[in-house]
Every structure is written in C-alpha cells, then in structure tokens.
Amino acid sequence: MTVEAQPVSELPDPRSLGFTVVAEDELPAELTALVDRVRTLIDAVAHTEAPAADLAAARRLVEDAVRRVDGERRPVGALVQRTEFEGPVGYGTVTNIVEGPTNPAAPPLRLEQAEQGVRAEVTLGGVYQGPPGLVHGGWIAAMLDQALGSASAAAGMPGLTANLTVDYRRPTPLDVPLEISARVTGTERRKVFVSAEIRHNGEVTAEGTAIMVQVALPG
Numbered sequence: 092m093t094v095e096a097q098p099v100s101e102l103p104d105p106r107s108l109g110f111t112v113v114a115e116d117e118l119p120a121e122l123t124a125l126v127d128r129v130r131t132l133i134d135a136v137a138h139t140e141a142p143a144a145d146l147a148a149a150r151r152l153v154e155d156a157v158r159r160v161d162g163e164r165r166p167v168g169a170l171v172q173r174t175e176f177e178g179p180v181g182y183g184t185v186t187n188i189v190e191g192p193t194n195p196a197a198p199p200l201r202l203e204q205a206e207q208g209v210r211a212e213v214t215l216g217g218v219y220q221g222p223p224g225l226v227h228g229g230w231i232a233a234m235l236d237q238a239l240g241s242a243s244a245a246a247g248m249p250g251l252t253a254n255l256t257v258d259y260r261r262p263t264p265l266d267v268p269l270e271i272s273a274r275v276t277g278t279e280r281r282k283v284f285v286s287a288e289i290r291h292n293g294e295v296t297a298e299g300t301a302i303m304v305q306v307a308l309p310g
C-alpha cells in the first residue's frame with residue numbers, strides 16, 4: 092500500500108483552535124472516584140430486585156446527588172490530554188462515550204500505547220448486554236471503532252472514521268477480561284487504514300477494519 096500520508100508531527104495546540112483542554116492528571120481524584128461509583132450504581136440499578144422502599148430511598152439519594160453535582164459544567168467538546176501518549180496526539184473528548192474518563196456511561200476502558208498501535212483490557216458487565224450473557228454487537232463495534240481511531244491518532248494521524256467493517260467471529264462474553272488491540276496497516280493520501288481485534292482467552296471474538304480520514308486542521 093502506498094504511503095503518501097505522513098504523521099502530523101506539528102498538530103496545532105487544540106487550545107489555539109478554541110477547544111477547552113483538561114490534562115487527565117488534573118481531573119480531581121474525587122471526580123474519577125465518583126465516576127467509578129456511578130458505574131457501580133448503574134450496574135446495581137440495572138439488575139436490582141430490591142424492595143420498593145429501598146428503591147424509593149435510593150431515588151431520593153440520587154436526586155440529592157444530582158442537586159450537588161449539577162452546577163458548573165465543562166463545555167461539550169472539551170478535550171482531555173493524556174500525557175503518556177507521546178507528542179501532541181494524546182487528545183480525546185473528556186466525555187467520549189467509549190473511553191471518556193469523566194463519563195460514567197462509558198465502560199472502564201483505557202487504551203494504552205503498545206509496541207504496535209494500542210491495546211487495552213476491559214471487562215464488561217450486564218449493562219453492555221445484547222443476547223443473554225453476551226456483549227451487544229453495537230458496543231463491540233463501538234469499542235473497535237475507538238481502538239481503530241486511537242491507533243490512527245497514536246501514530247500521529249488523528250482523523251474521523253469514514254468506513255468501519257466488523258466481523259463477529261465468536262460470541263463475546265460478559266464478565267470476563269477482553270483484550271482489544273488495534274494498529275495502522277497503511278496510509279494513502281489522507282486515508283489511514285487500521286485493523287483491530289477483540290480477544291477472549293486469546294481467541295478472536297470480533298475483528299474490525301476502518302478507514303480513518305485525516306481532517307485538515309487550520310494553522
């Protein structure tokens with residue numbers, strides 16, 4: 092495959108483009124702890140068979156919690172900067188639905204730079220269920236998309252997904268560790284070709300390929 096696209100070694104500082112940026116290590120520990128507990132709450136609520144009185148009491152506590160935290164808000168589109176990704180490519184939206192560190196609706200996924208591309212381990216509980224005991228196929232696609240986009244960004248070529256293909260090879264079970272990995276396989280002009288897999292016990296359960304298109308940034 093031809094290699095005409097080059098990594099964008101000099102991405103502009105997103106702040107100069109009007110983005111709000113927060114460094115991940117500057118997120119308050121109290122916020123990340125709260126996100127973690129709300130994830131636990133979502134899972135508990137989704138599965139509870141508690142008596143009505145306990146449900147009503149819990150609802151009142153949640154209403155109180157909403158009053159406490161629903162004050163000043165970060166703007167939608169705010170970016171988080173992950174400093175362990177080398178160079179100016181470690182940006183993502185802070186509320187990204189698949190990996191955003193402040194988003195309790197996101198799974199506890201954290202893609203890391205690997206020898207080739209990116210990789211992560213994640214365990215998905217019952218709130219990610221599609222068929223009984225299995226991860227929803229849409230979430231499988233979403234996690235592959237996130238890994239594919241991150242592999243492109245980690246290689247210095249952030250872009251938007253133009254095309255995504257998913258093959259579901261085996262059922263992907265809930266409540267067990269899953270390994271996700273992705274890498275760049277080629278480039279052509281602004282197109283970045285990427286491939287990714289999800290594995291359980293070393294066996295591929297799903298694989299995806301995508302074309303990410305590098306979007307021209309001003310500056």
Ligand SMILES: CCCCC/C=C\C/C=C\C/C=C\C/C=C\CCCC(=O)SCCNC(=O)CCNC(=O)[C@H](O)C(C)(C)COP(=O)(O)OP(=O)(O)OC[C@H]1O[C@@H](n2cnc3c(N)ncnc32)[C@H](O)[C@@H]1OP(=O)(O)O
Nearest residue numbers: 102103105182236237240241244249251252253254280304
């Ligand atoms: C300093 C940085 C500041 C900002 C940083 C912000 C964030 C950091 C970025 C990454 C973050 C890191 C992690 C990744 C996170 C998440 C991953 C999830 C990603 C997504 O969740 S993303 C949302 C879904 N995604 C969209 O919302 C895209 C909607 N779409 C469009 O916005 C346009 O469609 C676009 C831009 C894709 C292209 O438009 P365009 O006008 O720029 O370019 P054009 O059409 O000319 O295509 C150029 C070449 O791509 C080929 N091409 C185009 N489309 C194709 C297709 N479908 N299949 C096969 N090839 C295709 C053409 O054939 C041509 O190829 P050729 O060079 O051979 O002629």
